[in-house]
Structures are given as C-alpha cells and as structure tokens.
Amino acid sequence: MSGKVRVPAVLVVLALALFPLVGTTASAADKPAVELSRSQAGTGGSITVNGTGWRANALLMMLICGRSSTDRGVIGGTNSCANADGRAVTADAKGRFSKKLPVSEPPVPCPCVVHVATVTGEKAEADAAFLVAGHDVEPLPKQDSGGRLSVLTDTRLDGSGGLLTWFGAPPSRTLVFTVGNVGTAPVKDPVFQVGTSHGVFAPQWEEQQWRGTIGPGKKARISLPVELTAGAHGDYTVSLKFGGKVLAEQPWGVGRPWGVTLFWILVCAVVPAALFRIGMAVVDRIRPRGPAGRVRRFGAG
Known part of the structure; x- marks a missing residue:
C-alpha cells in the first residue's frame, strides 16, 4: 500500500476555478471605496463615512458635493462642494477610516455625492451617492461621450x-x-x-x-x-x-517676498530715527538758552 495521499480530481478542478476569483477579490479590495451610514439626511444632521482600500496613513478630505455622480465625478471641482463643512481624516495602517461628516447644502443643486480624496501624495479619490434632503435637484449637464x-x-x-x-x-x-x-x-x-x-x-x-x-x-x-x-x-x-x-x-x-520684509525693516529703523530727530529739534527749540536768556526775560518783566 502506497503512503501517498491521492487528492480527488474534483477538488483540484475546484481550486483552479476559484484561484482567479481570489486574485480578483484581493485586487478589488485594494481600490479605494466609501460607504455611508445613511444615503439621505437633512441639513444639520450628520452621517458616518467609512472607507477601505486607501493608502496606509493617507491624509484625506471628505466633502459633500453637488452636481456630481459616482460615474462622472464632481463636475465643477470643489466649487461645487460645501467646503466650509468638510472634514479631514487619516486612514489607519490598513487603509481604513471611519468618521462623522456634518450634512450641509452644497452651493449647487444635487445629484450629490460624498467625495473623499487624498490631500497629499499619490492622487486617489472615491465617491458615494448621497441625497441632501430638501436641497434642489437638477439633471446633470449633457456629456459629450464622443470626444475625450x-x-x-x-x-x-x-x-x-x-x-x-x-x-x-x-x-x-x-x-x-x-x-x-x-x-x-x-x-x-x-x-x-x-x-x-x-x-x-x-x-x-x-x-x-x-x-x-x-x-x-x-x-x-x-x-x-x-x-x-x-x-x-x-x-x-x-x-x-x-x-x-x-x-x-x-x-x-x-519664494518669499523678501522685499516686503525689507520694507518693514526700513520702516521700523527709519521712522523711529526720524521721530527721534524731530523730538530733539522740538526740545532744542523750547528749552531755555542759558543765563543771558533768563536776564533778558527778567528785565523785560
């Protein structure tokens, strides 16, 4: 009787079939993604933004942006976002984060997204669809798909x-x-x-x-x-x-505008010196001139 263990052919075929799926899942997990605790909320409330697949220890900015979609991105850039109520967050060593984001109305109508993007380093971004309750909604501008x-x-x-x-x-x-x-x-x-x-x-x-x-x-x-x-x-x-x-x-x-610094240095040096000279001239004009001056004043009295 042989000591070799024979693996059933069915298991071998199943393992080979699942191998590409494992690689695909791993690569998909590496792509930055954003999930929201709620897909809709009104101004004054807050939502929790969860992220995965980001660069380790990456500094990120979270914004609620209007005139946007998950497939076309933020049309108009950050001018379409509620920048004053954005929040910064840092991913952990595994590229994950979780942070609350206050809900505020963007300066342009919805469709809206929660836009998360890296602040420094290699560029990466991800969007999650979101509806600001009570905010205006208008169709996105037509996109010319022919020219790129x-x-x-x-x-x-x-x-x-x-x-x-x-x-x-x-x-x-x-x-x-x-x-x-x-x-x-x-x-x-x-x-x-x-x-x-x-x-x-x-x-x-x-x-x-x-x-x-x-x-x-x-x-x-x-x-x-x-x-x-x-x-x-x-x-x-x-x-x-x-x-x-x-x-x-x-x-x-x-570069720093050193001319401005030089100007203020000159102002701080010249103005006090000029004031000092003016003050000395005033003191010299009003102070008594000596005994002869006092005799003349007394004689006149």
Missing part, C-alpha cells in the same frame, strides 16, 4: 517672478501642456479647470476656456494663465482638470 482629451506630455510652468513679485505682487505663471483627442468626435472650445492648492488645503478651481477645435486623433498645445494671491509663498500644486477628471499636476515653489 488626454494629456500627452508632461506639463510645465513657464515664467518667472519679477521685481513687483519680490515686493508682494501676485505670482503668475503660464501652464503649458499638450492634449490629444482620443475620442471619436471633435472637441470644440474645451473648458478646463485650473486649480491651485497650498499644503493640505483643497484646490481652488477656476474655469478657463481654450478657443479652438481638436479633432479625433489630433493634438494641440495649450497655454493657460495661473495666478496666486498677493504675498503668496511656499509650496503650491497646480492641477489641471477636464470633464471632472484630473489630467495633470505640477508643483510650484513660490
């Missing part, structure tokens, strides 16, 4: 700061990139969204329209202006979005 734009080359920021920027003027650059139409229909006068973000804050989006038509299989070189607020400095990120999807991101290091 994709960035073909790395983006860059052209330009440099001048003397006025050194003294606190708004820093400005030109975002240059090449896009190609990978769809089946031409894209006419596309409207891009250019966003600037500083640190952990969400991007501030601004719509910019490029005049022209990009045919199927064609490409175009596009330049869009980017400007920050006066006195801005530090590490910024410029993002490019089209059709609700982020196409590219470009870092931008803005």
Whole structure:
C-alpha cells in the first residue's frame, strides 16, 4: 500500500476555478471605496463615512458635493462642494477610516455625492451617492461621450517672478501642456479647470476656456494663465482638470517676498530715527538758552 495521499480530481478542478476569483477579490479590495451610514439626511444632521482600500496613513478630505455622480465625478471641482463643512481624516495602517461628516447644502443643486480624496501624495479619490434632503435637484449637464482629451506630455510652468513679485505682487505663471483627442468626435472650445492648492488645503478651481477645435486623433498645445494671491509663498500644486477628471499636476515653489520684509525693516529703523530727530529739534527749540536768556526775560518783566 502506497503512503501517498491521492487528492480527488474534483477538488483540484475546484481550486483552479476559484484561484482567479481570489486574485480578483484581493485586487478589488485594494481600490479605494466609501460607504455611508445613511444615503439621505437633512441639513444639520450628520452621517458616518467609512472607507477601505486607501493608502496606509493617507491624509484625506471628505466633502459633500453637488452636481456630481459616482460615474462622472464632481463636475465643477470643489466649487461645487460645501467646503466650509468638510472634514479631514487619516486612514489607519490598513487603509481604513471611519468618521462623522456634518450634512450641509452644497452651493449647487444635487445629484450629490460624498467625495473623499487624498490631500497629499499619490492622487486617489472615491465617491458615494448621497441625497441632501430638501436641497434642489437638477439633471446633470449633457456629456459629450464622443470626444475625450488626454494629456500627452508632461506639463510645465513657464515664467518667472519679477521685481513687483519680490515686493508682494501676485505670482503668475503660464501652464503649458499638450492634449490629444482620443475620442471619436471633435472637441470644440474645451473648458478646463485650473486649480491651485497650498499644503493640505483643497484646490481652488477656476474655469478657463481654450478657443479652438481638436479633432479625433489630433493634438494641440495649450497655454493657460495661473495666478496666486498677493504675498503668496511656499509650496503650491497646480492641477489641471477636464470633464471632472484630473489630467495633470505640477508643483510650484513660490519664494518669499523678501522685499516686503525689507520694507518693514526700513520702516521700523527709519521712522523711529526720524521721530527721534524731530523730538530733539522740538526740545532744542523750547528749552531755555542759558543765563543771558533768563536776564533778558527778567528785565523785560
């Protein structure tokens, strides 16, 4: 009698059949996902947002956004979201989180979603459908499914700061990139969204329209202006979005406006010195001139 254990052929076939499913389940679990404790709530209430599949220890931002859907994303960027009532959360070592989010009305009508996105590092986002009770609901704008734009080359920021920027003027650059139409229909006068973000804050989006038509299989070189607020400095990120999807991101290091600092140093040094000289001149004018002066005053009396 042999000591080998014979495995039934049925078990072997079953194991081989389940092996691809195991791999699929594991890969699906790695994709960021969001679940809500309730699919509908009114303003003033709160919901619990649960997330899985995120990068370990990732810093995330949760927002309630209008004019959005789970398949088209947030149309209009964070300008469509209730930014003032957003909440930040950090995923744990296994990429999970659970946090309450206050319910507030977004600045645009529903359909609405709870939008969760990474703040730093590799870009990742996920949406969950949500209805703000009592908030207006309007159909989403029609989507042109024929034309689709994709960035073909790395983006860059052209330009440099001048003397006025050194003294606190708004820093400005030109975002240059090449896009190609990978769809089946031409894209006419596309409207891009250019966003600037500083640190952990969400991007501030601004719509910019490029005049022209990009045919199927064609490409175009596009330049869009980017400007920050006066006195801005530090590490910024410029993002490019089209059709609700982020196409590219470009870092931008803005130097400190040392001219403003120099100006205040001069003010703090020159003004006290000038006041001191004026005060000394006044004291010198009103103080007595000596014995001769006193004799003349007494004689006059």
